[in-house]
Amino acid sequence: MAIPGLTLIGESINDSVPSTKKLFDANDIAGILELAKTQDQKGAAYIDVNVGRRAPAFMAEMIQRIQGVTAKPLSIDTPDYEIAAAALKVYDRAHAGGKPPVLNSISPLRLQMFDLAKIQPFMPILMVSERNLNGKAMPCMTAEETYQTAKEMLQMARERMGVANDQCILDPGIAPIGSDSEGITKRVLESMRLIHNDPFFQGVHMSVGLSNFTVMLPPKRPDGSPVKGPLESAFLTLAMPLGLDMIIGSVVRKYELLPPDHPAMVCLQDVLKLEGFDAIMRVKDFYS
C-alpha cells in the first residue's frame, strides 16, 4: 500500500472485527500489541483503537500498552465520551513524534465530544452523513445536505476546539456498494465534490472507512482474482481528485489508482449511472 497523498489509518484493532474481538475476549493483550506492530511495519500512518463497549479504564490501558510498541499516532475510535476521555488522558503525544491523536468520531448527535479537546488536542473525524433533527438522527438524503452538515460541523470544530481546517477530518459516510440501490455512492462522491470546490473547506482532510465499501461481497471472482481490493481502489481513484486524502483501511489490501478501462473502474462507473436494483445487479456481474 503506497498511494502518494493517501494516509492510512490501520483498522485491525477493532472490537467489531471477529478475530480481534476474540483477542479482546480472551484478554490476549500480546495478540493486540502484535496487530499494532504489524500495522506499523506495513505502513499504517495511524493505528486505530476500538475496544467496543469495554470500560474506559481498559481503553486507557490499551492506549498505553499500544504506545509502548509503536511510535505511530493513534486513532481513538469510540462514540462514547467517557472512553474517549480516558484515552485522551493517557495518550502520550511526545511519544508519537508530537502528533495529536485522531478522534473517531464526532457526529451531529455527539457534539459534547468537542469538549474533550480540553483534555488534550486531537484531530476530530467529523461524521457528516447524518443530521440532528430535534435530537434524532436523520440521514443526509442529498449531496447538498451532506455538504451543509459538513459546513456546520467544521464551523463548530473551529469554534469549540479552536482548530484550523487542516486539523479536521470530514467523513462523508461511505456505504456498501453491494446493497446500494439508493445511489448513496453517487451522493457521497458528489458531496465530496461540493466540499472540495468550496474555499471554506480549504486544507480540510477527508476520510472514509474504505472496507465498508465492499462488506457483504465475496473476496474472489470465479477465476480467483480479487473483488474487494479493485473495487475499493476504483473508489479511491474517483475520490482522491475530490479531496479524499485519508482512509481507515487494511494494511494488507492492495490499494492502487486504476486506469479508466480497468474492469473495477468500468463497474463503478456503471453503478454510478444505474439506479435501484440495476446497480446491485451490476456489482453482482462484476464478481460472478
Next chain:
Amino acid sequence: MDELKQLSEAVIKGNRNEAKRLTQVLLDSGKKPLEIVEQGLVPGMAVVGEKFKCNEFFVPEMLIAARAMKEAMAMLEPLLAQAGIKPKCTAILGTVQGDLHDIGKNLVGMMWKGANIGVVDLGTNVPPEKFVAAAKENNAQLVGLSALLTTTIPAMKDTIKAVRDAGLQTVKVIIGGAPVTQEYANEIGADGYAPDAASAVDVALKAVA
C-alpha cells in the same frame, strides 16, 4: 421439472419476471395460493438462505432473490386474505431508534412473510414506545429489532424494557444486526438472536412455539 420447482428456481436465481409468470401459471392451473407460497416461494428462499450461510451467495444475490419473492408474494397476498388464510403469528419489525440502516431488517421481513408470519414493518429509527404501541394494536406475538451500529444497540435494551414495562409479557423479542451477539441478547433479556436473515425464521418460529 414441475412449475412449483421452477418457481423455486426463479426465486433462487432472482428472476422476478419468471417468478411472476410462473405464479400466474400456477394460479391459472388452479393451484391454491398457500400451496404456491409454501411449496414454491418458501423452498426457494430457504435455498437462498442456505447458500448465504455457506458463503455461496452474498448480499446482492439475497436482495435480488428477495425482490423476486416479494413481487410474487404481492400477487398472492390479496388472494390469501380472500381465502381467509391467517398468518401463523404477527410480528412487529423495525430498526431501533437512532439507527437508519434497513437492509438486514428488510431481508428479515421478507423471510418472515415467506414463512407466513404477518409482518408490520415500522421502518427505521423507531422509538421504543412505537414498538410497544404497534405490538398492542396488532396483538403481536413477536417483535423483531434490528441495529447495525455499536452506538445504537443500547436502544435494543431500552426497547425490550419498554415492551416488558408495558406488560406485554407474552411478546417475544428477537434481535439481530452486525454488532449483535448471542451474548448481548442474553445480557439484555432478548428471547432470541438471529445472526442473519435466513436464521430469523427458525428463531422466530421457535420463540412463539
